[in-house]
Amino acid sequence: MTKNLLLAISIIPLSLLAQKNNFYGGGYEENLLERNSNESSILLNLDETLIDGKPTEKDSLALTPSFDIHANWDNRNIHSYSKDLSRMEGEIDLALVKSNHDYCHPINGIVTSDFGYRSGKHHYGIDLRLKIGDPIFSAFGGIVRISQYSASYGNVMVVRHDNGLETLYAHLSKRHFSSGQRVKSGQKIGLGGNTGRSTGPHLHFECRYLGKPINPNDIIDFENGVLKGKHLSISRETFSYFTKIKKKVYHSIKKGETLYAVSRRYSTPVSKLFKMNGLSQESTLSVGQTVRVR
Ligand SMILES: [Zn+2]
Structure with missing residues (x-):
């Protein structure tokens, strides 16, 4: 793919963008769907800054799917969001x-x-x-x-x-x-x-x-x-x-129980048990001792 292909990208007017909001929810433009599928060979190189009169980076961005939801396009980092949705308000119907x-x-x-x-x-x-x-x-x-x-x-x-x-x-x-x-x-x-x-x-x-x-x-x-x-x-x-992940889980050591048994029971690696509890290979466990397992 070359940079030149970028110039073939047509610009979606803002009015159409608004309709993309509800892509499958009725009121969308049938020809927008068609046009997108015809553009299968176009590479959206969004890192390029374009010169006057040509589509800009922003215009290219507007062509990305569900842009109204994501408002970004990162083609290097697999995970590029930090928002905590476990505190989101209300409900979204997708x-x-x-x-x-x-x-x-x-x-x-x-x-x-x-x-x-x-x-x-x-x-x-x-x-x-x-x-x-x-x-x-x-x-x-x-x-x-x-x-x-x-x-x-x-x-x-x-x-x-x-x-x-x-x-x-x-x-x-x-x-x-x-x-x-x-x-x-x-x-x-x-x-x-x-x-x-x-x-x-x-x-x-x-x-x-x-x-x-x-x-x-x-x-x-x-x-x-x-x-x-x-x-x-x-x-x-x-x-x-x-939030469930973050919840700490503890276990009380029973008679004859080793850290390896605890590791198997909770599927927590022994190395992690050592680290979470400040223990080492040399540490001895006593009956009734509480160890963090998650
Ligand atoms: Zn997997």
Whole structure:
């Protein structure tokens, strides 16, 4: 992709932008949808500052999906938000799709690890078993925001969707799109793999809103590979697991119990137990002693 392609970007008037607010909620412009899908080859290089008379960085930004929600576009940092949504006020009703065909299950694999607390930290996605080279599909339509290699996620892609969500696909063996390219729902965006911090071929799949993870089970029925509903209601309850994580948990040592047994029971690594309680290999535990386990 060259810089010149940028000049082909048409500018969406502000009046149309307002209609993007309600992308699937009625009153949207059909031709806006069409135009976007025709622009599949255009790379939104938002780091460039453009000269007079040409689309500006701001204009390019206005073309990004659900811009009214995100108001930013960062194609380098996977996670670029710091807002605490567990304190958000009210409720947001997100129209996920117009019809059920607008969702495509990323891959039909069995869930090998669920969203939630595990091994002393939170697992922000769902792991789906696959074979290396299996096609991975974009869940909804949108524009690829991140396509890069990361030490932990391996080959990772983040798609910002028109409906306001972002989905993340990690440990891929191949990425078929780069940042700024438009993808449709169901489009093959890459191949499954075992790259990064991964102990076997699988897809680590995340759903995020304003950078904050949502339990994918709130949105998707993983057993049948379909959406649970056309709408998603987002409130502080959606992100309440954050406050649950912070809650400290203690355990009272029983007779004959070792720190290794406690580690297994709470899925907290022994090294973490040492650190949280100021203990070392040499420390001895007494019956009734209280140790922090989370
Ligand atoms: Zn995972």
